[in-house]
Amino acid sequence: MNTLLSIEKRNAVLLKMAVLLEQERQAIIAINKTDLEAYNGDDISMFDRLKVDDSKVDEMIKSVTHLASQEDPVGVERFSFKHDNGMQVYNKTASFGTxxxxxxxxxxxxxxxxxxxxxxxxxxxxxxxxxxxxxxxKIVELWHQALKEDDASTDWVEYLQFNRTETQAFLEKPTQKVDLIVPRGGERLIAFVKQHATCPVIISGRGNNFVYVHKEADLDIALDVILNGKSKISACNAVDKVLIDENLPNKDAFIKNLISKLKASKIAILGDEATCKFDEVTLFESDDIWYEEFLDYKIVVGEIASNADTIAKINKYSGGHSSVIVTGNEAEAKLFMENVDTAAVYHNASTRFTDGGQLGLGGELAISTDKLHQRGPIGLQHLVTNKWYVHGNGQIR
Incomplete structure (x- = not known):
């Protein structure tokens, strides 16, 4: 186990990393180009996530710089108690380890x-x-350089160059102690890790997010929220399902407007019995589609009878990530937000804000759809466990 570095040293390494990312900007982009050229898959969202350009490097630099400015998440007192026998008890945050x-x-x-x-x-x-x-x-090489320049062990950041078989073997029988595993990716990756891991796993990344347009919705807000939710199809916070209140005034005009705007963004629209009567909407074949996360230029638009039905539908089919109600009715919004079982619930705002940076955490390790020990974006302050510190002078029980 590595001995905890002082906060000064940890921050110095992060700031050194920012300098190196700037210095090596062109090299990183050039090396990434060889990865892009070698990619022969047809997964557009995978290709989108693979690409590193100037703005991606800017984000990387901003991320480490911001981390260096944040308070130390380790050793934060969460609880204190003075025992009758004079012992002083504290509960403080502690690192997981690996x-x-x-x-x-x-x-x-x-x-x-x-x-x-x-x-x-x-x-x-x-x-x-x-x-x-x-x-x-290339990026790990820069981490090692930053660590060495600040006299810290390069062990802190290690890259596992494993194929699938080696990864499985490592998960089942780690060759070093691992305290927590976070898989970030598609459902196949998550299922693979859950099946083979022998230590706690935080599940991250499955989306399939819903927008409910309530009958008292502001229709301009509804359009903006849906279109923005579909503006980055490779993101886990993208919108895949739209439920429209069957009692929405001017419903048909709204749906037609929505269809034309989605079409302009080259998004294929699938619908239920009620919405497939519109041109450009294809009837979906099975209700199983409500479970699907698309990560593609695809959306489902359906009608629904009520807020209660919407809550039940989202709780049955969604990935537990994000959901939105668009309404001017505060009581209906409260009902929805308290009862929908997703990590983030929104009233009149886009699911695209489910992101550590956007929700004030500075960045994220992952977006957890689990309930233990942290839900939604996992930031710096959540990547800790806790420990009891008990100070005595000879007390026995």
Whole structure:
């Protein structure tokens, strides 16, 4: 186990990393180009996440710089108690130890996840996808340089260059102690990790998010929220399902307007019995589609009878990530927000805000759809466990 570095040293490494990312900007982009050229899959969202350009490098630099400015998440007092016998009891945050993150195609995760883990006193094991190998190895080389320049062990950030078989073997019988695993990616990756892991796993990344247009909705807000929710199809906070209150005034005109705007963005529209009567809407074949996360230029638009029916439908089919009600009625919004079982619930705002940076955390390791120990974006202050500190002078029970 690595000895906890002082907060000064951890921050110095993060700031050094920011300098190196700037210095090596062109090299990172050039190396990433070779990854992009070698990618031969047809998954557009994977390709989108793989790409590193100037603005991606800017985000990486901003991420480590911001982390360096945040309070130390380790050793924060959560509870204190003075025992009758004079013992002083504290509960304080503590690092997990070693965190393994398994992710696909996103070289920026190699910066952000490692930064969050390192700042919170954890050793990080990075297992990226083969499609981003060259980009990831270059970034890890910079982490090692930053650590060495500040006299810290390069063990803090380790890249696992494993294939699927080796990954499975490591999950089942780790060759070093692992305290927490975070898989970030598609459902196949998550299922694979859950099946083989022998330590706690935080599930992240499944979306399938819903927008409910209530009968008292502001229709301009509804359009903006739906279109913005579909503006980045590769994101787990994208919208896949739209439910329209069957009692919405001017419902047909609204649906036609929505269809034409979605079409202009090249989005294919699938519908139920009620909405497939509109041109450009294809009737979906099975109700199983309500379970699906698309990560594609695809959306389902259906009608629904009430807020209660909407809540039941979202709770049955959604991925537990994000959901929205668009309404001018505060009581209906409250009912929806209290009863929908997703990590983030919105009233008149876009699901695209379910993101550590946007929700004030500075960044995120993952977006958890689990309920233990943290839900939604997992930021710096959540990548800790806790420990009891008890000070006595000879007390026995």
């Amino acid at each position: 965190v393994l993150i398994i992710y696909e195609s996103r070289p920026d995760v190699t910066v952000e996840a490692a930064g969050i883990a390192f700042k919170s006193g954890n050793k990080i094991l990075l297992k990226g996808g083969k499609e981003s190998l060259r980009s990831n190895l």
